Amino acid sequence: MLKEAAALDAADGLAAERARFDLEEDCVYLDGNSLGALPRGVAGRLADVVGREWGRLRIRSWEESGWWTAPERVGDRIGRLVGAAPGQVVAGDSTSVNVFKAVVAAIRLTDTGSRDEVLVDAATFPTDGYIARSAARMTGCRIRAVDAADMAREAGPRTAVALVNHVDYRTGRLHDLPAVTAAVHAAGARTVWDLCHSAGALPVHLDAAGADFAVGCTYKYLNGGPGAPAFLYVRRTLQDRFDSPLPGWNSHADPFAMDPAYAPADGAVRGRVGTPEILSLLALDAALDVWDGVDLEAVRAKSLALTDFFLRCVEAYVPRGRVESVTPEAHGERGSQVSLRCAAGPAGGAGDVMAELIRRGVVGDFRRPDVLRFGFTPLYTRFADAERAARVLGEVLEGTRQR
Template identity: 50%
Template sequence: MPTDFAATKAMFRLPDGVIYLDGNSLGPLPRAAANKMAHVIKDEWGEMLITGWNKAGWMAQPTAVGDRIARLTGAEAGHVVMGDTLSIKVYQALASALELNLDRRVILSDSGNFPSDLYMAEGLIKSLGRGHELRVVAPEDVADSIDESVAVTLITEVDYRTGRLHDMKALTAKAHSVGALTVWDLAHTAGATPVDLAGAGADFAVGCTYKYLNGGPGAPAFIYVAPRHADQVRPALSGWLGHDAPFAFDLDYRPGAGIERMRVGTPPVLALAALETALDIWDMTTMDDVRAQSIALCEQFIAGVEAACPMLTLASPREAAQRGSQVSFKFADGYAAMQALIARGVIGDFRAPDIMRFGFTPLYIDAADVDAAVAVIADVMGNRLWDAPEYHARQTVT
């Protein structure tokens, strides 16, 4: 049965007069989240106190919610766990992959990767002190750069600036053909495009849940470890909840079974509760339905903006199959233009040096929203409404 996107839209709190095209950076609030968190705070934390770890199932949350993320990313059940931040999960996955390929020294990434991933790789290399190299190439050169010197590829499946979509299955196959492993960052694909981690043969994957998955600001990250690696990887961050028996309080670390060993610290119970309400909405749809509607909305948006705003240059791939669920345009004064749009209720965001980004989430964006957004963009750009002093003043978050 096709997804009823009008029904899913009604389950989000969207301010009046706002067209929200920034769910690729922070998803909106599920209406059920406030009551769910109030229940956890008052009835679980408030009444159960510390017994909530057992009575309310708090300790099991990371893997229970992980299984719900697995459904959206094509992962095997029992091989995704929640917790910590995306940067920490990148570090964990990368360190574990390097230990599985000890004779190699190259981490291959691309210039479209999110900088934090590269920073984590640089920091890990310095800590290891074993002569590893972070090799960064252009996105279109990744496949040709995977050779026998590469220990692991560190690739974000969708470019955060342009929305360019890598071919996970092909690049993973290429990596495996030369003995390399793969770490995939799904920050801009989980909840945006169909992902098939198991089918692609991915070794590791990580992602956040505050973007398309609508878990809220600071929502926990997730990590996936393929079944073939799950019982042999050594977690570089050997936290007490990744121990085989945390409450034995052994002085020596003994990794837990499978994905449990990738847990680090105390589960973020309140944040996971909010995320669960968003995942309830995801249970009403399929990623194939979401992808088909996303493509339709993006195509409609591109056609409308290009017809009305010749001063904007499409930065995203024109071919839908090569693009995630965002559309980016280049404009020299893109920051000021985006501030002018936000002031008029069309919320996207800006990425240096000149990218205006617009995210499309069919769960709460529809064709009427797209037409209304295009009309505002045409007005702001065509009448140079962006060229006012207040729109050029840079804020901390862009």
């Protein structure tokens, strides 16, 4: 497997992108699905923002350095990566806050007299479920949890909105965004897609699919840094009816008029609330430079090749019966991670196994009760990393001493 990994890395058209990240050679980092690696250009950009734009220009930077328009400018850069034409994505706030905006706005766009149901992916990331339940209580709706695979056929005459994770955070299962969107629309309802585990990992085609709303974080595959601002997509044809439940001064048509009456701005600006988080927003802006000129189809092809190769290495190195992949084999149903169910054994439970992997320089993560997650970020993950991770996993599960 070592020779095959070397050959695959030699033929990798994205191999040069790794040099744009701050990564140690002796560490296999497979946790970019939780926190992406640091792009090398971010530190210098932040130093300039702090030292010159804030330190010297101070308040002038809102205009002279473009701080005021940064949420839309950065939003458009993200939009290119999720299949959204300019003017439909705004960067800011957290994923949770943006889920709330999108779900409530989607409900307000429907006839809530007869449509009082919010469909939620039964395996959703917990925050999405918490927010959806709160939004439902506030709008007089009820929550109905269904399997994401059943979402298309479960949408009906009472459905106001369906909140769906594009990629399941536990298993890495990819759901069919175009098909589910079309089915939900056929039922007369709206969609809100959570792209946290797909933005930057694979091509997303929001405009082409006719998606209504989408949200996502930027600290995973987009490498924006811990707590980086999230994003909100509002389809252009809905923007004049987008009634945000959080109408902050930054989304006012004339913010500095300080008018006590709210008048919403046009376009994606309606998705703003308060003062932009400039330091983290401009760190994200710099991080997005690594995507300039990158072909997302090439990213997807490498992602699938990496995860295929890793699974073959696991089969070759790991004692039979010790782990079971819960990530779909079919390419059309797989995101950019591999999740392995790991039964307790001589090396301990799955949490103990991951702790030992990290001690040996292979960084993934653990999800209770028994899942080992390995995220593959094609811009910097090598086939040699996949081979080493599987080999060390095998050694840990066999109880082999570290060499």
